[in-house]
Amino acid sequence: MTGKGGVGKSAVAAALARVAADRGKRVLVCEMDDKGSLATYLGREQLGFEPVTVAPNLAAMAMNTEDSLREYIRLYLRVPIIGSLAPLARIFDFVANAAPAVKEILAIGKLCYEVRENNYDLVIADSEASGHFVAQVSAPDALAALVRIGIVADQTKWMSNLLHDHSVSSVLAVVTPEEMPVVETIELRERLAKATPVNFAGVVINRMPAVVGVAVSGASSAAATDASVSGASVPDETRAVVEWLTTRRTAAEGHARALADAFELGNVETLSEAPAKGGDASAGNRAPTAIVAHLVGEINRVLSEHA
Numbered sequence: 001m002t003g004k005g006g007v008g009k010s011a012v013a014a015a016l017a018r019v020a021a022d023r024g025k026r027v028l029v030c031e032m033d034d035k036g037s038l039a040t041y042l043g044r045e046q047l048g049f050e051p052v053t054v055a056p057n058l059a060a061m062a063m064n065t066e067d068s069l070r071e072y073i074r075l076y077l078r079v080p081i082i083g084s085l086a087p088l089a090r091i092f093d094f095v096a097n098a099a100p101a102v103k104e105i106l107a108i109g110k111l112c113y114e115v116r117e118n119n120y121d122l123v124i125a126d127s128e129a130s131g132h133f134v135a136q137v138s139a140p141d142a143l144a145a146l147v148r149i150g151i152v153a154d155q156t157k158w159m160s161n162l163l164h165d166h167s168v169s170s171v172l173a174v175v176t177p178e179e180m181p182v183v184e185t186i187e188l189r190e191r192l193a194k195a196t197p198v199n200f201a202g203v204v205i206n207r208m209p210a211v212v213g214v215a216v217s218g219a220s221s222a223a224a225t226d227a228s229v230s231g232a233s234v235p236d237e238t239r240a241v242v243e244w245l246t247t248r249r250t251a252a253e254g255h256a257r258a259l260a261d262a263f264e265l266g267n268v269e270t271l272s273e274a275p276a277k278g279g280d281a282s283a284g285n286r287a288p289t290a291i292v293a294h295l296v297g298e299i300n301r302v303l304s305e306h307a
Contacts, residue, residue, distance in 0.1 A: 001126055002133040002188070003174035004181045008206040010037035011288070012174045012271070013126040015295035019303070021058035022296075025121040028114055031062045032107060032127045032136070038062070040288045059120070068106040104139030105156065112159045115168065130173070130188045137163065137171065138196040163198050170201035175259065177205050177252035177270075186262045203263065205256055206295075208270040209249045212242055271298040 001016075003009040010031065017029040028051055031038035039047045039062070042054050049067035051059040111123050127133050135142075140159040163169045173188060175181045189200050260268050274286050274294035 001124060001172050001174060002128065002130045004131075004176075004184045005129040007174050007176045007181050008291075009129075009174040010126050011041050011291050011295055012204060012206055013124050014038060014041035014292045015299055017058055017060075017122075017124050018055065018292065018296050019299045020122050020124075021055055024057065026057055026119075027122045027124065028059045028061065028111075028120040029124040029126060030060070030111060032125055033129075034062045034064065036062075038126050041292050043289045063107050063110065065103050065106045068110045071110070102143070104136045105143055105159070108136060108139055108163075109155070109159055112162050115162060116158070130184055133188070134191050134195050137192070137198055141196050163196070166199040170199045172201050173203045174206050175203055176207045177209070177255040179255065182255045182259050185259065189263070202265075203259060203268050205259070205268055205270040207273045208256070209245070209252050210272055211249060212245045269302050271295055271302075 001009055001013045013029055017027050021027045029038065029042075031047060036046060038060065039045065042060055044052075044054060044060070047060050047062040049061060049064045051061040054060045108125075111125055114120055115123050128136050140156040140163060143156045171192065173185050175185045185203060192198065192200055256268055256270060260266065272294075274291040276286055
């Protein structure tokens, strides 16, 4: 899963993982950029490289390339690792700077390994933002073009085969109904198609504004609705709020149509905004776990509509 920074990618990844786990799948969800967002949405203080169970059927981890290197050496080179990897890490940094795909290989390779070994039914990568994602997911192809024989070539080949298999691996983009995220998502698909045959499965529009009748709460909503029917006057403040919400919803629908047209889709799936606590619309008043709970309901709604 990828998307422009700030679109709620980690929240959607956490919610999708919970939905799959609730349906009996063995799920691993991994934060690739190690910013801590995924841990927050899963109700944890932090996540480490070793997967930990955060709910029935659901394990979570955060990527760390040094720990991934340690595991790679243990699994494939059969070399026991004792103590610090500092000397080896310095060599690794030198090689990685010469061939940047090496770091990405260690990250994506860990998840490919979990898939190949069938340790989980579903592995969800809460990936880098779309600006860095293409380099990450196409790393096996890039390194394979540089190294064609030997152990490195063998390792990159099976990773590429797994990532290129559309029945196994897919990319899902998360986007908000705003101009820049939509434009960046359209560009992402084009860049991805040029870099690697990894399947672009589709897009999910997050934080879709509710229709005005739902978005305006309490007495203001009732007053606005009554006014639209009977012509009765309403306070200017209420009218201004209704007009702003209407304009926002209309603009969001336009961005959703633009995205659907660009991808030649009849429509794209939308997840509504999480309601604010106590009617306060500020983002800071939406608890991360409450946002995930809301998104779980939205994803279940979408799945039931397509059942």
